[in-house]
Every structure is written in structure tokens, then in C-alpha cells.
Amino acid sequence: xxxxxxxxxxxxxxxxxxxxxxxxxxxxxxxxxxxxxxxxxxxxxxxxxxxxxxxxxxxxxxxxxxxxxxxxxxxxxxxxxxxxxxxxxxxxxxxxxxxxxxxxxxxxxxxxxxxxxxxxxxxxxxxxxxxxxxxxxxxxxxxxxxxxxxxxxxxxxxxxxxxxxxxxxxxxxxxxxxxxxxxxxxxxxxxxxxxxxxxxxxxxxxxxxxxxxxxxxxxxxxxxxxxxxxxxxxxx
Amino acid sequence: xxxxxxxxxxxxxxxxxxxxxxxxxxxxxxxxxxxxxxxxxxxxxxxxxxxxxxxxxxxxxxxxxxxxxxxxxxxxxxxxxxxxxxxxxxxxxxxxxxxxxxxxxxxxxxxxxxxxxxxxxxxxxxxxxxxxxxxxxxxxxxxxxxxxxxxxxxxxxxxxxxxxxxxxxxxxxxxxxxxxxxxxxxxxxxxxxxxxxxxxxxxxxxxxxxxxxxxxxxxxxxxxxxxxxxxxxxxx
DNA sequence: GCAATAGTGTCTCTAAGACAGTATCAC
DNA sequence: GTGATACTGTCTTAGAGACACTATTGC
Numbered sequence: 001x002x003x004x005x006x007x008x009x010x011x012x013x014x015x016x017x018x019x020x021x022x023x024x025x026x027x028x029x030x031x032x033x034x035x036x037x038x039x040x041x042x043x044x045x046x047x048x049x050x051x052x053x054x055x056x057x058x059x060x061x062x063x064x065x066x067x068x069x070x071x072x073x074x075x076x077x078x079x080x081x082x083x084x085x086x087x088x089x090x091x092x093x094x095x096x097x098x099x100x101x102x103x104x105x106x107x108x109x110x111x112x113x114x115x116x117x118x119x120x121x122x123x124x125x126x127x128x129x130x131x132x133x134x135x136x137x138x139x140x141x142x143x144x145x146x147x148x149x150x151x152x153x154x155x156x157x158x159x160x161x162x163x164x165x166x167x168x169x170x171x172x173x174x175x176x177x178x179x180x181x182x183x184x185x186x187x188x189x190x191x192x193x194x195x196x197x198x199x200x201x202x203x204x205x206x207x208x209x210x211x212x213x214x215x216x217x218x219x220x221x222x223x224x225x226x227x228x229x230x231x232x233x234x235x236x
Numbered sequence: 237x238x239x240x241x242x243x244x245x246x247x248x249x250x251x252x253x254x255x256x257x258x259x260x261x262x263x264x265x266x267x268x269x270x271x272x273x274x275x276x277x278x279x280x281x282x283x284x285x286x287x288x289x290x291x292x293x294x295x296x297x298x299x300x301x302x303x304x305x306x307x308x309x310x311x312x313x314x315x316x317x318x319x320x321x322x323x324x325x326x327x328x329x330x331x332x333x334x335x336x337x338x339x340x341x342x343x344x345x346x347x348x349x350x351x352x353x354x355x356x357x358x359x360x361x362x363x364x365x366x367x368x369x370x371x372x373x374x375x376x377x378x379x380x381x382x383x384x385x386x387x388x389x390x391x392x393x394x395x396x397x398x399x400x401x402x403x404x405x406x407x408x409x410x411x412x413x414x415x416x417x418x419x420x421x422x423x424x425x426x427x428x429x430x431x432x433x434x435x436x437x438x439x440x441x442x443x444x445x446x447x448x449x450x451x452x453x454x455x456x457x458x459x460x461x462x463x464x465x466x467x468x469x470x471x472x
Numbered sequence: 473g474c475a476a477t478a479g480t481g482t483c484t485c486t487a488a489g490a491c492a493g494t495a496t497c498a499c
Numbered sequence: 500g501t502g503a504t505a506c507t508g509t510c511t512t513a514g515a516g517a518c519a520c521t522a523t524t525g526c
Contacts, residue, residue, distance in 0.1 A: 008285040010246035013320075013332065049244040053329065056320040082318050082334050084249075084292040093289065096249065098318050168504075186489060188506060193487090210504025211496035226487070404477075422516060424479060429514095446477025447523035462514065 011094040015059040016047030016136070018080070018143035019068065019102040020177075021121065022160050027176050028121040029140060030067065031132070038090045039133035045140065046119060047097065060100040067119050068107065076103040076159035080146045081139070088135050099139045101146055103159040151177055153227045155197055158218035166205055166213035167191060170198070180231050190228065196221030247330040251295040252283030252372070254316070254379035255304065255338040256413075257357065258396050263412050264357040265376060266303060267368070274326045275369035281376065282355060283333065296336040303355050304343065312339040312395040316382045317375070324371050335375045337382055339395040387413055389463045391433055394454035402441055402449035403427060406434070416467050426464065432457030 019030040031043040046067040050059050056079070061072030080101045089095035122130075124144060132140065150156040151174060158165070160173040171187045174180075191197050196219040203215040255266040267279040282303040286295050292315070297308030316337045325331035358366075360380060368376065386392040387410060394401070396409040407423045410416075427433050432455040439451040 008248055009287065011249050011286065012244055013247050013249070050247065050320070051245065053322040055322065056318060056332070079317060081315060082292055084286070084334075086289040086291065096292070098320075166505090183489065183491085184504085185491080185506070185508090190488080206497075207504065209498060209502075211506075213505060229488080402478090419516065419518085420477085421479070421481090421518080426515080428479095442524075443477060445475070445525060447479080449478060465515080 009094055011096055012092055013050040014047050014097040015056050015063060015100060016045045016097045017060055017063055017100050017102055018045060018140055019104060020147060021104045021106055022176050023106050023121055025176060026123040029124050029127050030119055031122050031127060033118045034133055042133040043130060044133035045136045056098045064102055080143045083135055099143060101143045105160060105162045148177060152230050153224055155221055155224060164201060164215045164217055166215060168213055178230055194224055197224060245330055247332055248328055249286040250283050250333040251292050251299060251336060252281045252333045253296055253299055253336050253338055254281060254376055255340060256383060257340045257342055258412050259342055259357055261412060262359040265360050265363050266355055267358050269354045270369055278369040279366060280369035281372045292334045300338055316379045319371055335379060337379045341396060341398045384413055388466050389460055391457055391460060400437060400451045400453055402451060404449055414466055430460055433460060
């Protein structure tokens with residue numbers, strides 16, 4: 001093997017964020033319009049380079065705060081993969097990125113990022129039909145698939161809701177992220193029976209129409225037992 | 237923010253491998269004894285620095301071949317996480333590692349690594365009771381937990397077996413990795429019923445004692461439907 | 473015959489899905 | 500009242516687990 005290829009390279013490392021939320025009944029992702037080259041004018045996932053003495057988790061949380069103004073401590077934030085194909089970033093053949101999945105409740109429009117990029121929510125159907133910068137198409141696709149899987153086995157769905165929510169709002173999360181329709185009575189029983197998934201606050205929330213719904217908070221459980229099985233999974 | 241902390245750092249990147257197998261009824265992991273500082277003499281996960289134009293997956297496959305002599309194409313190999321805490325490697329405060337989980341059938345003792353480190357299999361019970369180099373304790377623990385989860389929902393268990401195996405051997409994989417005892421009749425029915433998990437070859441394998449077992453090969457399914465539920469999961 | 477493993481049959485229990493029916497609101 | 504949503508009850512079916520039972524080998 002050639003000597004040069006055995007060298008311990010130093011590489012640039014970024015943390016990129018797939019921030020998902022539900023707005024107007026659609027699954028949306030936060031994208032920024034790139035100001036500079038490469039891919040100027042293209043949409044891209046928010047993210048940035050790893051700085052001084054911080055971990056990738058710190059960097060992801062910092063970027064999240066900069067792009068959305070949300071304190072990352074309040075949010076679900078998790079690694080979903082590392083992307084290291086040589087040449088994936090034309091600036092330098094050796095830039096690798098660690099992708100994070102973040103899930104937020106419906107938020108006010110993001111504040112303009114501190115680096116003056118236009119950030120906005122895009123329905124994932126649109127985002128996936130668009131050519132994103134770098135390999136962000138692939139990252140977005142894999143992060144969404146990870147989120148879909150996590151809904152089955154973890155209480156991730158509550159991260160899409162605010163502090164308090166109704167069973168109907170929680171059901172909408174599953175329906176929107178999985179793009180399916182769920183049986184309302186069965187869903188209600190399932191989530192209220194699952195141990196530690198949701199806990200009633202005692203309050204009720206008057207709806208625009210119909211009987212007011214009981215209000216719940218996220219419970220202590222992180223793993224769902226039994227899991228919420230995704231209907232399409234049985235068909236594959 | 238101070239100027240220095242905003243700089244785009246270049247960092248060293250390694251790929252570390254958690255290579256699991258089953259030997260003599262115990263879950264084992266391949267560890268190497270470190271020859272040089274830091275942590276000289278300590279046990280560590282095999283791994284190495286990212287080189288020229290290769291991805292982390294390439295680097296992991298290359299290290300796997302060097303340490304075990306197995307072509308990585310034949311093996312299950314998957315990212316399980318990135319570890320980037322500043323200071324996790326005393327050589328340089330900025331060395332991050334991407335951990336890979338690999339699963340191998342019972343193999344001949346590994347060939348001495350090309351970098352002349354002593355590599356050997358260790359039962360994970362021993363490995364977890366030992367202080368490994370760097371943050372490899374944590375990486376090993378998280379990789380094993382990932383493997384345990386994957387047994388439930390994917391056909392990963394077949395990767396622990398050879399090309400051909402019996403249902404009893406497959407059951408031993410679950411029993412050893414999960415450290416539980418499973419009901420033989422129910423296990424047999426479950427795996428033979430699950431769609432595309434195992435396919436009979438038609439052969440039979442005479443055992444040391446008892447009725448000869450039918451021989452199976454891994455089926456095309458990657459996802460198990462229905463999943464194999466881990467008994468302890470319901471207790472948590 | 474005995475001991476061991478492989479595999480089948482059957483029962484019970486739990487959970488999922490279908491869906492009828494009741495409760496409570498706005499109008 | 501209608502119409503909407505929230506919830507409850509009940510039936511059927513599928514899968515999990517317990518375990519009795521049969522099958523096939525070496526000794």
C-alpha cells in the first residue's frame with residue numbers, strides 16, 4: 001500500500017440536523033437555503049462544523065439552537081448515522097458528517113439563523129422531490145425512516161406534541177409520519193393501556209367541534225410495551 | 237464566542253470494531269492487546285485510522301480483514317455510533333471514532349494482526365469486567381445492546397451461524413446473546429413460521445445424541461415479521 | 473430398554489383489529 | 500334535532516407461552 005494512503009488523515013467533521021415537526025397535518029423538515037458555494041441557492045439540512053472542545057452532540061445542540069432558537073435540552077436529539085464517502089463534499093474530499101434526528105412540536109417560524117441563512121419548514125414530500133445539497137437527500141431519507149421505526153418501539157411520538165396533548169393529536173402524529181389511517185377507538189385504548197406512555201393531566205380541551213378531549217402528558221416510558229405496530233410493516 | 241473556538245478543526249477519525257461471535261456457548265468479542273502507548277498492555281477493540289480515499293465502512297471492512305482474515309463482504313457489518321467526547325483519546329483531544337458492530341460465525345482463532353498485535357476472543361462477561369482502553373467499555377456495552385435489540389426485529393441471528401445451521405443452533409444464538417432460556421417447541425415453530433427467516437435445505441445433521449436435526453439456510457428476510465420478542469423486555 | 477435432542481399438537485391468555493354503540497360538545 | 504369528535508364494549512382472530520406428546524437417534 002502506498003505510503004501516502006496509510007497516513008493518518010485529519011478530516012473536517014460536521015453535524016447535520018434533520019429537524020422534523022408536524023405542521024398543518026404534514027410532516028415537515030427544517031431546511032436552509034445555502035448562501036455560499038458549493039451548492040449556493042440549494043436547500044440543505046442545517047448544520048455546521050465541529051468546533052473547539054465540544055462533542056458532536058454539543059455541536060448538534062448548538063446548531064439546533066442557532067437555527068430554531070430552541071434549547072436542545074427540551075428536544076429529542078439522536079444520532080442516526082455517519083456519512084463519510086470520499087468526495088461527498090466538494091470543498092474537501094475529506095469532510096464527514098454525523099447526522100442527527102431532532103423532533104420538535106409545531107413551532108413558530110424559525111428565527112433567521114445567526115449565519116443569515118433563510119431557514120424554513122418544508123413538507124417532506126416536497127423536500128424529497130427536490131435535489132438537496134451534498135448527500136442530504138440520502139441523509140434525510142434515512143433519518144425519516146429511522147423516525148418511522150422509532151415510533152413503533154419508543155415514545156418518540158410525544159416529542160412531536162407540545163407539553164400537553166390529546167390522544168387525537170398523538171394519533172395524528174402516527175398517521176402523518178406513517179402516512180396511514182388508524183382506527184380511533186383501538187388507538188385510544190392502545191396508548192392509554194401501554195405502560196407509562198401517556199398520563200392524564202385531568203384537564204379537558206374543548207375542540208372546535210365534538211366532545212372535549214382529555215389532556216395527557218408524556219409518561220416516563222421510553223420503550224413502548226407492547227409496541228405500536230406499523231400497519232405497512234406487516235405487508236412487507 | 238472566542239475566535240479559536242469557532243475555527244473549523246480537523247480531527248483524526250478511527251473506525252473501531254465490535255466483532256461478536258459465539259464460542260463454547262458464550263458470547264465472545266475480539267479484543268487486541270495494545271502494544272504502544274497510550275494504554276499499552278490494555279485490551280482494546282480492534283480498529284484503526286481512516287486512510288486515503290476510503291469511507292468509514294471501507295476502513296471497518298479493511299480492519300476486519302486484517303484482524304480476522306475474514307472478507308467483510310461475507311459478514312454483517314453496521315454502524316452503531318460515533319464517539320466524539322473531547323479528550324477521549326489522550327493522544328489528541330480531537331480523535332473521534334465510529335463504532336461498527338460485526339457478527340461472525342464461530343471461526344478459527346484469528347490470525348495475528350498485520351500490525352503484530354495479539355488478537356483473541358474474550359467472553360463478553362470477562363470483557364465487561366475488565367477496564368478496556370479509551371472509552372471502549374462504553375462502546376462495547378452499547379454495541380452489545382444494539383445487537384440484542386437487532387435480534388428481535390431482524391434476521392441478525394443467522395449471521396452468528398455458519399452457512400447452514402439447525403434450529404437448535406439458532407436457538408442457542410438467542411439464548412446466549414440474550415442470556416435467557418427459550419422454550420424449544422415454541423422457538424422451533426416461531427422461526428419456521430416467520431416469513432423468509434430460515435429455509436430448509438432438505439438435509440439432516442446427525443447430532444451427538446438424539447434425533448438428527450433438519451438443516452436450514454438463512455432466508456431472504458431482513459426484517460422479522462412477526463418479531464421475536466425478548467422475554468426480559470416485557471419486564472422492564 | 474434409557475437418555476437426549478427434534479419436532480408436533482393443543483390449550484390458554486393476551487393483544488390487535490373491526491366495528492357497534494354511547495358521551496359530549498357546537499350549531 | 501344534525502354532525503362532529505371522544506371514548507367504551509364486544510367480538511373475532513393471531514400470536515406467545517406452557518407443556519403434553521411423539522419421533523429418531525446413540526448407547
